[in-house]
Amino acid sequence: MEEKTKEAIIKATFELLKHKDMNSISIREIAAKADVNVATISYYFGGKVQLFSYLMExxxxxxxxxxxxxxxxxxxxxxxxxQFCLRFMKKQMNSTGIIRSEQIMYQNYEIDVDTGNRLKVQFEAFHKIVITFCHKLEDESAILAKEIALLSALCLPAYWNEVAMPLVGDVDSFMEMYVRQLIDELS
Known part of the structure; x- marks a missing residue:
């Protein structure tokens, strides 16, 4: 029974995140959607910030x-x-509410150890891509700037996806072309 309740809370929150970010979702709204009481959410997750941190992980x-x-x-x-960048971007594009919530978490709360470790692994992967194709870059600041530019370019469409995606037509074709262009610019 406990696992079903926890799953119901997770499912309800992810459903709400399709249309809102964490600041726009109340614990009461999650509880109502999951058909549990507010105390149950606190019991399993501790609070709203901990619930969203868990969901992000x-x-x-x-x-x-x-x-x-x-x-x-x-x-x-x-x-x-x-292929790595395309899969990364697809994940971002399908995660608008969680992406916005993650940004709020970074701005308003301390980054916990798990989130910090995840960010570190992401930056290591982007570092490997950048140093593979940008052999002439020796300055660490220039390498970091390229890493952040690539990561940002892959994440940015998720922020405006509801507005811009209807304009691009076939989203999958757009993402493939977009990612190929980003990688081509590195080489």
Whole structure:
């Protein structure tokens, strides 16, 4: 019974995150959608911030696996980089509410150890891509700037996805073209 209740809370929150960010969702709203009382959410998660932190870790678990797969390769090809970035971007595009909530978490609360570790792994993966294709960059600041630019370029469409995606037509084709262009610009 306990696992079903916890799953109901998680499912309800993810459903609400399709249309809102964490600041726009109340614990009462989550409780009503999950058909539990507010105290049950506190019992399982401690509070709203802890619930969202848990959901972010759940949501990004496969992304960490993706980053670790790339990091485990001795050498990466342009196609490896392209596939990694495309999967990364698709995850972002399907996660608008969680992306916005994550940004709120970074701005309003301390980044917990798990989130910090996830960010570190992501940056290591992007670092590997950048140094593979930008051989001439020796300055660490220039390398970091390229990493942040690539990461930002892949995340940014998720922020305006409800507005811009209807304009691009076939979203999958758009993402493929967009990611190929980003990787081509690195080489």
């Amino acid at each position: 759940l949501h990004w678990a496969d992304l960490i696996e993706l980053c670790n797969e790339l990091l485990a390769k001795q050498e990466i090809t342009k196609e490896d980089s392209y």
